[in-house]
Amino acid sequence: MRIGMHRWLLLAVLAAGLLGSISAAAAEPLNVVATFSILQDFVKQVGGGEVAVQALVPLGADPHTWEPSPREAALLADADLVVANGGGFDDWLLRLVRNAAKPGVPVLLVAEELGPAEGGGSHHGHDHGADPHLWLSVPNAISYVETIAAFLAEVSPERAAVFAERSSAYIDELRALDAKLTQELGQIPPEQRVIITYHNAFSYFAERYGFAVVEFLVRNPDAEPNPRDLGRLVGLLQRLEKPAVFSEPQLTSGARYLEALARDAGAEVYVLFSDSLTAEVPTYVQMMEYNLRVLMEALR
Ligand SMILES: [Zn+2]
Structure with missing residues (x-):
């Protein structure tokens, strides 16, 4: 796909003074800050030893509702470039960049480079x-990796060949992962292809891997579910042969609502990863393979 580069190119031009200082110290790894662990993994896969990448949101915490502390401000103050999702996911970052980052530091909002992430795309x-x-x-995810590789190469052209080589090898791995997900999830009976989660996270997953129904209790984790939705989902679950709901590791109060729904509907509770890696599931590829195993166990 064609990647829109205009937005961060402009930011990069504004950061021309900073770029000079990066080139002068090419032996030092690029200091990258990502908002959360999944983007941190993508940057790590592309950058290898050429980048030192930190995540602002710690493993297992919820990026939607994160309240930045002095630790995150300090990490950001040292950043040569910043990678975020955008699309309303990690909006708190922009305020933090204004307050704590070096002036003109390039910021990539990856999802916004990919297409209609924000609002009503159907x-x-x-x-x-x-x-x-x-x-x-x-x-x-492959488009994320291509966008991140292009961004890193723009900021540090002398490392472009390394970024191109590493991203291409990683994209091969992601293509194999995609084929495996398509093949195995294809074995789930059509009437069991239902994903019910706490928050609205799995619509792109469902579209790609042929899930007919993807439902959630709240659009965003800062909201509370309403009783009418709970009632509707109980009805939906009771019609399934293997009713299941999917919690997420980063949920705090949300898990409670999902467990109540499962009790009312006689459903099993499983865990899917969406917004954060953990020490046990430390990479994107491992996260998707974990989710694959859970879905096969829960629904097939
Ligand atoms: Zn989320």
């Missing part, structure tokens, strides 16, 4: 609504 029969979790579809 295609192929799935309404993505305000779902900013584009990375849960592996072809989108």
Whole structure:
């Protein structure tokens, strides 16, 4: 796909003074800050030893509702460049950049380079609504990696060949992952292809891997579910042969609502990863393979 580069190119031009200082110290790794662990992994895969990348949101915490502390301000103050999702997912970053980052530091909002992430995009029969979790579809993750590689190469052209080589090897791995997900999830009976989660995260995943129904209790984790939706989902679950709901590791109060729904509907509770890696599931590829195993166990 064609990647729109205009926005961060402009930022890069504004940061011309900074770029000079990066070139002068090419032996030092690029200091990259990503908002959350999944983007941190993508940057690590592309940059290898040429980058030192930190995530602002710690492993296992919720990027939607994150309240930045002095630790994050300090990490950002040292950043040569910043990678975020955008699309309403990690909006708190922009305030933090204004307050704590070096002036003119290049900021990449990856999802916004990919297409209509924000607001009401509906295609192929799935309404993505305000779902900013584009990375849960592996072809989108490949676009993230291409966009990040182009961004890193623009900021540090002397390392462009390394970024190109590493991203191409990683994209091969992601293509194999996509094929595996398509093949294995294709074995789930059509009437069991239902994903019910706490928040609106899996619309891109569902569209890519052929899930007919993707439902959630709240659009965004800062909201509370309403009783009517709970009632509707109980009805939906009771019609399934293997009713299942999917919690997420970063949920705090949300998990409670999902457990109540499962009790009312006689459903099992499983865990899917969406917004954060953990020490046990430390990479994007491992996260998607974990989700694959869970879905096969829960629904097949
Ligand atoms: Zn989320």
